[in-house]
Amino acid sequence: xxxxxxxAEHGLIGDxxxxxxxxxxxxxxxxxxxxxxxxxxxxALLDHDRGGHFSVTAEAPxxxxxxxxxxxxxxxxxxxxxxxxxxxxxxxxxxxxPRTATDRHQVVRxxxxxRGRVDFAxxxxxxxxxxxxxxxxxxxxxxxxFEGPGITAHLQAVGPVRLVADGHDVRAAVTLRAGEQAATxxxxxxxGGPDPDPLSADDLVERFGAVxxxxxxxxxxxxxxxxxxxxxxxxxxxxxxxxxxxxGAPIAAATTGLPEQEGGERNWDYRxxxxxxxxxxxxxxxxxxxxxxxxxxxxxxxxxxxxGPAPNGEPLQIMYRVDGDPHLSEEVLDHLExxxxxxxxRAGNGAVDQLQLDIYxxxxxxxxxxxxxxxxxxxxxxxxxxxxxxxxxxxxDRPDEGIWETRGGRRDFTYSRLMCWVxxxxxxxxxxxLSRPADLPRWTAARDExxxxxxxxxxxxxxxxxxxxxxxxxxxxxxxxxxxVGFVGPRDPRWLSTLDAMDEELVSDSLVYRxxxxxxxxxxxxxxxxxxxCSFLYVYAxxxxxxxxxxxxxxxxxxTYANHVGLFAEEIGATGEQLGNFPQAFTxxxxxxxxxxxxxxxxxxxxxx
Numbered sequence: 001x002x003x004x005x006x007x008a009e010h011g012l013i014g015d016x017x018x019x020x021x022x023x024x025x026x027x028x029x030x031x032x033x034x035x036x037x038x039x040x041x042x043x044a045l046l047d048h049d050r051g052g053h054f055s056v057t058a059e060a061p062x063x064x065x066x067x068x069x070x071x072x073x074x075x076x077x078x079x080x081x082x083x084x085x086x087x088x089x090x091x092x093x094x095x096x097x098p099r100t101a102t103d104r105h106q107v108v109r110x111x112x113x114x115r116g117r118v119d120f121a122x123x124x125x126x127x128x129x130x131x132x133x134x135x136x137x138x139x140x141x142x143x144x145x146f147e148g149p150g151i152t153a154h155l156q157a158v159g160p161v162r163l164v165a166d167g168h169d170v171r172a173a174v175t176l177r178a179g180e181q182a183a184t185x186x187x188x189x190x191x192g193g194p195d196p197d198p199l200s201a202d203d204l205v206e207r208f209g210a211v212x213x214x215x216x217x218x219x220x221x222x223x224x225x226x227x228x229x230x231x232x233x234x235x236x237x238x239x240x241x242x243x244x245x246x247x248g249a250p251i252a253a254a255t256t257g258l259p260e261q262e263g264g265e266r267n268w269d270y271r272x273x274x275x276x277x278x279x280x281x282x283x284x285x286x287x288x289x290x291x292x293x294x295x296x297x298x299x300x301x302x303x304x305x306x307x308g309p310a311p312n313g314e315p316l317q318i319m320y321r322v323d324g325d326p327h328l329s330e331e332v333l334d335h336l337e338x339x340x341x342x343x344x345x346r347a348g349n350g351a352v353d354q355l356q357l358d359i360y361x362x363x364x365x366x367x368x369x370x371x372x373x374x375x376x377x378x379x380x381x382x383x384x385x386x387x388x389x390x391x392x393x394x395x396x397d398r399p400d401e402g403i404w405e406t407r408g409g410r411r412d413f414t415y416s417r418l419m420c421w422v423x424x425x426x427x428x429x430x431x432x433x434l435s436r437p438a439d440l441p442r443w444t445a446a447r448d449e450x451x452x453x454x455x456x457x458x459x460x461x462x463x464x465x466x467x468x469x470x471x472x473x474x475x476x477x478x479x480x481x482x483x484x485v486g487f488v489g490p491r492d493p494r495w496l497s498t499l500d501a502m503d504e505e506l507v508s509d510s511l512v513y514r515x516x517x518x519x520x521x522x523x524x525x526x527x528x529x530x531x532x533x534c535s536f537l538y539v540y541a542x543x544x545x546x547x548x549x550x551x552x553x554x555x556x557x558x559x560t561y562a563n564h565v566g567l568f569a570e571e572i573g574a575t576g577e578q579l580g581n582f583p584q585a586f587t588x589x590x591x592x593x594x595x596x597x598x599x600x601x602x603x604x605x606x607x608x609x
Contacts, residue, residue: 001027001055003048004340007258008563008578011067011076012238013091016098016245018105019254021045024067026078026089028054033188034103036244036251037271037321039129041153041188046257046345047336052127054186056089056109058082059119069565072233073215074241085116094207095214098245104189108207111174112181122184125169126153130333137168144170150191158183158199223289226599231559234566235588236288239281242585244322248296249273250281251322253581259342260528260571260580267342269349270581272319272328275359277586279366284589286369287596298367306384315388316363318356319349328352354401355410360392361419368426386438389427393446396420403478404514412470414458415478421450422485459494465501468515475505476515477534480541490544499541510554511572512538529571529579536590543601551598
């Protein structure tokens with residue numbers, strides 16, 4: 001077991017309320033319960049010695065290991081190929097009534113041998129509350145109970161598995177031959193609850209079948225039938241896994257603390273719902289035919305709009321917990337050393353209080369993508385949305401921290417103004433379409449003023465490009481969204497000139513940097529990799545600009561940076577390594593958008609004139 005495997009050397013499993021990461025060596029090294037944003041139970045990913053892990057591996061140091069998903073599911077298989085045989089560890093989390101929030105969650109780890117003989121080694125070493133809480137072990141051979149403050153983890157063995165105490169933890173040695181199976185089932189629940197009922201081998205067969213059927217039934221609703229079916233399906237399943245089913249709120253990523261630079265300080269907690277990221281996911285899910293998921297988030301968002309001012313006094317704040325709670329104060333977990341020494345590790349996110357005006361455009365745009373706005377949020381919520389736009393008329397023209405949550409002070413970011421334009425534009429369209437009460441003259445005047453201001457101050461004549469902030473020269477990849485939201489045409493001369501400038505300054509072998517921190521200091525030390533979201537938005541922009549050969553080559557190259565099971569982190573480093581929190585929803589939704597757009601443009605180019 002390596003102390004810190006590469007970030008990309010993991011697969012994701014989940015039950016639509018929480019999730020876990022399993023390394024390509026069969027080590028479960030990240031798991032929080034009962035929700036994505038709960039304290040960890042296993043966090044060896046962030047501290048090998050203190051974080052805790054649950055490993056099921058082959059006792060064969062010369063084994064070749066391969067990992068894959070069962071097709072179109074979230075069932076992960078880790079295969080161990082040894083001189084004596086081939087064994088598999090099948091990992092999944094049962095999906096049972098996902099829309100009902102519960103404190104009870106299970107991880108099933110099934111061991112089986114398909115050829116010869118394999119010796120498996122099991123270690124279960126939970127460390128509650130990010131490794132800050134001790135636990136008590138009760139063991140009877142077939143089951144182990146780990147009791148922490150207010151939480152219990154119960155491990156049941158099924159088949160020829162004898163659990164043995166190892167201090168306050170457990171281990172086991174399991175030998176299986178071809179055709180034989182064994183399993184362990186980890187159940188986590190509130191400390192006062194009863195232990196789960198014992199499970200038989202037949203019970204596990206039923207749960208294995210049920211979870212496969214769930215995912216096959218779900219992905220069958222996907223309407224995409226294009227050139228990149230497997231990648232799009234995997235991205236859709238990943239977005240589903242990162243969505244909290246009881247509320248419909250997607251989180252930004254499964255983890256906290258994974259760095260944008262090994263050993264650096266750019267390490268944030270992404271286990272929350274960003275209005276921006278989640279709003280953009282609505283389009284991706286809708287375009288794939290998953291209207292139920294898109295509508296669920298719109299309902300969640302409508303409730304945030306209708307709830308009134310956030311604690312920071314603004315109508316909305318940039319992120320919330322999955323249940324809509326606006327309080328997520330940041331703390332430093334200084335007892336954890338961080339992945340490969342990348343400290344500090346943080347829980348919570350101090351950027352919650354930042355002013356980022358772009359969220360209003362993304363929010364209104366997401367709400368406007370319903371068949372009718374009243375279907376998504378109702379008349380009362382329309383009134384709240386209209387009130388938000390009335391408020392924005394007086395508050396859009398302010399410096400803010402911008403989309404990238406820089407900690408270097410407020411500035412006049414072009415992207416923030418762009419999305420304020422989107423807010424007014426979509427509000428005007430919806431009020432007209434639905435014949436709803438609205439101050440259309442005022443909204444129209446504000447929309448037009450924003451557009452003129454961007455054209456006058458966000459356009460740099462010397463550079464021939466739209467720039468990151470008014471009066472500056474720095475380019476910013478967030479502006480790749482300009483043609484997508486309809487602010488400029490995809491072949492408008494100003495836009496094509498901006499795209500050319502980005503090619504020269506932000507693009508490296510089809511990979512795209514967000515911006516140049518050296519030219520535009522962001523208040524943080526260190527550097528970062530290329531941003532995979534931006535790389536996929538670049539593909540989109542190239543395709544819409546008619547540069548199809550360049551777009552397709554860039555898209556195909558991006559696929560080579562996916563991990564072995566098709567997942568992407570936030571960033572890609574100089575030698576192709578994945579960096580940042582993992583897997584990242586923003587990246588996967590942008591992949592979907594790029595695939596659908598490139599497919600459509602290629603099909604259009606293939607049609608006879």
